[in-house]
Amino acid sequence: MCDVLEQLNALLQERRHADANTSYVASLHHKGLNKILEKVGEEATETLLAAKDAQHSGQLDALVYETADLWFHSLVMLSHLGADHTQVLQELQRRLGTSGLVEKAQRTS
Numbered sequence: 001m002c003d004v005l006e007q008l009n010a011l012l013q014e015r016r017h018a019d020a021n022t023s024y025v026a027s028l029h030h031k032g033l034n035k036i037l038e039k040v041g042e043e044a045t046e047t048l049l050a051a052k053d054a055q056h057s058g059q060l061d062a063l064v065y066e067t068a069d070l071w072f073h074s075l076v077m078l079s080h081l082g083a084d085h086t087q088v089l090q091e092l093q094r095r096l097g098t099s100g101l102v103e104k105a106q107r108t109s
């Protein structure tokens, strides 16, 4: 499934300087970082609401849909700043096997 992230990453790079009239990704870059951050915040809120609904209804479809929106806009944010999913995956890989409780206790500040 990581192939999906690779394919999406290629599309995001391709659309970085595309025509804003024909590409949603290009339109976000054209509007700038503040607009992209606004979308990330909006999608995060929609994801939280979907999670609360899922808790009560047991239906996961809307939660999966909103989480995809959140991931997508987060990837656009990374792309806008010259980063991509590979750095996030590397960071998650680095953390594999280290308990969050142990890591937190080792923090200097």
Ligand SMILES: N=c1c2ncn([C@@H]3O[C@H](COP(=O)(O)OP(=O)(O)OP(=O)(O)O)[C@@H](O)[C@H]3O)c2ncn1[C@@H]1O[C@H](COP(=O)(O)O)[C@@H](O)[C@H]1O
Residues within 6 Å of the ligand: 008, 011, 012, 015, 022, 023, 024, 025, 026, 068, 069, 072
């Ligand atoms: N994965 C996605 C994806 N997920 C969500 N979205 C869009 O994100 C937007 C979020 O929905 P909203 O209701 O919040 O959007 P909106 O209200 O129109 O947005 P605003 O007016 O508030 O800015 C919708 O327009 C969705 O279509 C996506 N748009 C594009 N992609 C991928 O990006 C690729 C390139 O897209 P284009 O740049 O449009 O060609 C596509 O082939 C897809 O693989």
